[in-house]
Amino acid sequence: MQLAMLKKISLLSSVILIFLFVFSSRLEANPGSPLKNVQEITLKNGMKFLLLHREGAPVFSAYIRVRVGGIDEQSGQTGIAHLLEHMAFKGTSQIGTQDYHREKKLLEEIENLHEQVFQAPPEKKQALHEQLQQKIEQAGQLVDKEAFSRIYMRNGASNLNATTSQDLTSYFVTLPSNKLELWAFLESSRLKDPVFREFYSELDVVLEERRMRVEDSPFGKLYEKFKENAFKESLYQRPTIGYAEDIKKLSAKDLRQFYQRYYVPSNMVGTLVGNFNVKETKDILRRYFEELEAGKSIPKLKDKEPEPKAQSIIKIQYDASPIVMIGYLKPTLPHPDDYSFDVFHQIFCEGRSSRLYQRWVVKDKLASNVGCSSSVPGARLNNLYFIYASVQKGQQAQELLDTMDEEIQDFIEKGPSLRELKKAKKGLLSDWYYQMQGNKNIAEQLSYYEVLTGTWKYILEHPKKISEISQEDLIKLAKKYLNPKRRQVGILESTPKEKAP
Amino acid sequence: MKQIIFLLFLCSVFFATEIQAQESVIQSLESKPLAQEKFPKIHRQSLENGIKLLALQDDEFPVVRGFIYVKVGSIYEPTDKVGLSEMMGELLRSGGTKATSSTEMDERLDFLGAKVATDFDREAGKVFFTCLKEDFPQVLQLVFQMLKEPAFEKDKVELTRLKMLEALRRQNDEPAQIAKRQFAKMLYGPNNIWSRTPTQSSIKKITQKDLIDFHQRFFGPNRIIMGLSGDFSLEEATQQIKKANKDWIPIKRPLPKLPVLEKKWLSQKVIFNKKTDQTTIIMGHYGDKRFNSDKFALLVMNSILGGDLWTSRLGKQIRSTLGLSYGIYSDFGLQTDYGLFRILVQTKVVSTQQVIEETQKILEEIAKGESFNEAELDLHKESILNSLYSEYDPPYNYLKDEVRFEYLGYPPDYLKVFRQNISQVKLEDIERVAKQYLKPEKISIVIIGDQDQLKNMSDFEFKELEP
Known part of the structure; x- marks a missing residue:
């Protein structure tokens, strides 16, 4: 789970290549190009998939791209798209828990307490905070640790990761071909029914990520300041990872609202490339992803x-x-x-x-x-x-x-x-x-x-x-x-x- | 805490019925058979003069990629000329050849849209290229010029020297880079062939003649493994390589004998001063050698300890449960000589002590060799075995792997050998290697961080970074 920007900058020893997250050069596919076999399918709820069968090793790679990134955030909530990307690995009401009924109740109590801590007068903050910590610990004990990623890993996921950029949030993985339906099951489950468990420890993880990528990186540090200055009004002036002060204030409730608004089928594209049967795959996609609710379409941002x-x-x-x-x-x-x-x-x-x-x-x-x-x-x-x-x-x-x-x-x-x-x-x-x-x-x-x-x-x-x-x-x-x-x-x-x- | 979580993890499937239902769905999806296992074929041959060729033909796109390994590296450099091998690698690409000046070379390659890059590390000189099918003969010819007859043009030698000095000035800019360098120097000694790094004075001492001599000493057709992948005629390529090779004399002198590492279990703890928001920590000790028969058990054991962020014990505890780090990984190094066993982690300054203690606890538990169970072993074995399939796509990736394996002295089709060996790792194997190879009591630690804020860590020695 990384930010696309910094990840793709690599310095090779002899040739200095800078790949920024948009590949700047595209040219033609010749008539014999395998791209002519790309197939498109749009589900009833508006979610679009691109499929390309390739001969070769029994594997496939999958991308789910959501048209949401740093630029879609409200000011004061910077970093929410990226945090949501992290939280999308925390499982569902059925994956990642040992007792969802108890866990759900605790998660609700935690959210309420979290709000109360913020609004409470200073003398009451301490007690509420202790209560909050207690509930967090109780909820933590009901977690089936990293179950979602564990299923992926057990089945041979490589490149299992996600990135958030200013423009997009992308989830991707490479798997053996016989795991295609498992992929559809896991991805549709987390899109339908994500549970934002272990929210506060993940918030800390993101703050550590910020320290590593921005505070302690010469490139990252200058890049953040450069962008703030280079854009006067554009939404591009904000950092995708978010300001530390904003990140600390985010709540699971904020996350849910953001998720409900942007993670809608018409705002997402799935893509599968590899060695699989296209017709069967189309059926699988309909079966698993058509259950997602259509949601409201999102207006285009203005420059x-x-x-x-x-x-x-x-x-x-x-x-x-x-x-x-x-x-x-x-x-x-x-x-x-x-x-x-x-x-x-x-x-x-x-x-x-x-x-x-x-x-x-x-x-x-x-x-x-x-x-x-x-x-x-x-x-x-x-x-x-x-x-x-x-x-x-x-x-x-x-x-x-x-x-x-x-x-x-x-x-x-x-x-x-x-x-x-x-x-x-x-x-x-x-x-x-x-x-x-x-x-x-x-x-x-x-x-x-x-x-x-x-x-x-x-x-x-x-x-x-x-x-x-x-x-x-x-x-x-x-x-x-x-x-x-x-x-x-x-x-x-x-x-x-x-x-x- | 750790214990509890681990137990929960084991019992998790036996709880709520809903979850049970879901588990069975997952299990049925997981157990679908792999319909076919069709893997690309690599053609291997030894040509005259000793050059080895591995070829994988794949005409999906009109592209050819080359992966060349040369038996050379910084371990063979004279003590006072550290950086010589790296400089030579850069100048093979950028210093011109007897037939083509550097300016012309850059212009020709760019005009073809061809990429040629070199990367010379401690024990391998690598030259990789990518070009369109139509330009392959021309690019192959240019690459052979670089390998056989580099010119080491004087102004490019100076330019490379300038770049290397600038890189040296920047060597203390990124904390993780500093930590890795200092950790190796601490365990091997600062001037050991496996840890030394160029200095101002060593870079300044390197002459054009040194480069020419070093090239003559190490570059010959019998020291080269070449991998080709993509859309090309094998026959034509072989002919061309033979022609380019014809008058190239194989190197007779054996490779220099290398000093053998002596393990000194000194258990040092040092904090290097850098004003940062996070401390970067490396904890560890010696690893082992590449052809150790315990290698596969060690790899699985390391996977359980800290191989990834989600299923490893370090990842689950330090990142996921405690939120103390964005990334924590362990690596059990199996190298030509003793490699390094390292745990790398970054955390905010105030959590430094806590991270070290938590990591130490997990390491100690693993090292006892009693905490593993079949479910955990299976998870990690399956994870490795299933992910091996993706090494075959794109096909050039598989070829690249096999060229590397060949270079290191592994048998052909090593991915299959690797798979077989991993699948045979048993519980008692990982228990034994954990006990035998992990020595938590002999851990050394390097920290890069703000000494003013770490004053209370009194069992550490405080040092300044060399400029």
Whole structure:
């Protein structure tokens, strides 16, 4: 159970690759591509499934994506989507308990006491708190520890996990093919009838997760501050994991309300890829998931971010070596400029021959690595073209900004060469194939675009759009968006070392 | 508390009738048979000059992936040139070859959309590539240039040195990374081949000539295992590899003899100072060697102790019940020489002592060897056995595993051997290995955390991190 953002950033020893949680490059599936066999099924309650049979090992990978993430939270309740993701592993009224009747009563008492503790005058808080602790302990004794995950593990789950991003909550697992109906049973059970047991210890787990990912991580710390500053109005300014103060105030009741509103069939997409019988699987899906109540449909969020008027820089001091983050506001998919950004990104920042790597790392030696992404921190709202670099010792962040401006100016004046354009398109095409191998990868891609754009076919249509992009389009793009006045910057500076007495 | 929970866990299925009904539904769903077991086939051959080829053909997508292992690593470096192997790995990729300059190499690979990455660790030099089918012959040729005739261009040597020095400056930025490094140094000694790390002075000393000599000493066709997976003609690929290999002379000199580890059960406890919100803790001692016949029992025993967050005793207690950590894992290292047995956990500063005590309690209980039962053993065996199926997808994943196994000296089709051995682990085996290999009384502990807030931990030595 992790946050998608930080998990996917990996530094390899020789090539620095930054994968942010939106894969920025998609190109065509050729006519012989196995994707032509993707089947869609929509249940009566509106829940959609994508199915793809693949020959090969007797396994399958499954994704359930819920269109809910950090941006759907009320202010003051940051972190609730992510906490709910954690709590979705706690079982149901029948899985994870030894006596649900007794446990249910205790859980209700705990919720009431929790509210009372908050409202009580200071002199009464202590006694109520002790009572609460007692009830929590009693309820704890009725728990069948981690039963839900235990069933999965016993049956060979690998990659059993879930992630929450600003945009989405995703539950995924890989299992042997004979466990497909078991999967349907377990997933539909937790969607229908989740029980938020062991709420308070899980709250502590999430606070520990926050300490690890944000407070004690140079990248995580700067990224949180950077985003708060880079977005002035957008819901993207909040951290997915939530502020510690908000997380501490969350209750099981809040969680239930959030769950009831967002975990409705029309807001979810399931995807199965692997070696299974498609017809039988359709029957299984109907049998298990059609019982979910349809619920109310959820209105689309509006983008509120205004056009940036001036560069804004935020600096933090931290016990680590300097890092720079840069962002330029841009429209999200399926805006035509989003496709152009995919191509621009290849030329500007992808690979050792890219312009920014050559300038910063090879020629001027200002940074020891650089990575970029064209959809930070998500893609449901307008987002950032994002650049990240480790500053080489003795160099200044301002130098990086100035030389980047020179590179962008050069790009605008002379344009990309035809060879660069060709290279970028080939790079996108190869990446498309590389990311499409294996059940888990295919399921990840299909479900992501289905839930984000309304159709997985976005993947198939992407290549045509890319092929139409010209040198002039990219020059226009750079002129329009990559202006220093629109730029948002975050800088992590090393805390000055204390002088020895 | 622990005891109670464990008993509850055992009895849980016998309670309420509703739950019983549900259990039987689950059981019937769990017991559906696996209809077919069709696994990809790997073709193995030894080519002239000693290069070993493992090939798995799979034409689902027009992609070819290569996984190359070279018998080289930082354990073979001279004492005063630590970092040499890592630097060579980076420069094979980025330092140009006799036939192709580094600039041209980067441009050509990017133009093809091909990825080539190197990763040289303590005992393996790995070169991995991915490209489209149509570009495979060209990419294979470039990769062989890198392996056979790297140029170690001077300006790229300097650039790599600069990057490595910068990485060194950043080595104290992430607590988990620091803890792992310090724990190994504590158990093996700071300059041991299994724990040493580059320093400013060792990085600065490495010359172009060192790189050339090191390459000549270790790189030859008989030191290479190559795995290919994807859509390609095996015959054409074999021909091409043979051609590239033709004039490449096998290495005759045997690998350098390595110093043998001496286990010193010192039971040290150190807190390294870093102002953090969480302390990062590693507790543990020596593991064992790779070809130990108790390996499978040890793996199952470790799975019960701390193999995952949900079914392991550490995960259930420290994370789930007490909410003291986001992650806690144990790992019983079985390496070429003695590996490390480690429990890694992060917790808020004020819970440091509590986490150590709780962990110690669980470890002691496991080490007595009396607390296991058939249900727990079955759960962990089934979990491992069933999850092995997913190693076969995507097919290149299976090939990658097998190349690694081949490199480490395991028999062919080791996944099957592994499955068989795990399925034979018995209760008495895990009881015995727990007693024999776990030594809670000899635990060493490394903590990365804020010394000002940890002052009361008086049985620990307080140290500053080296810059």
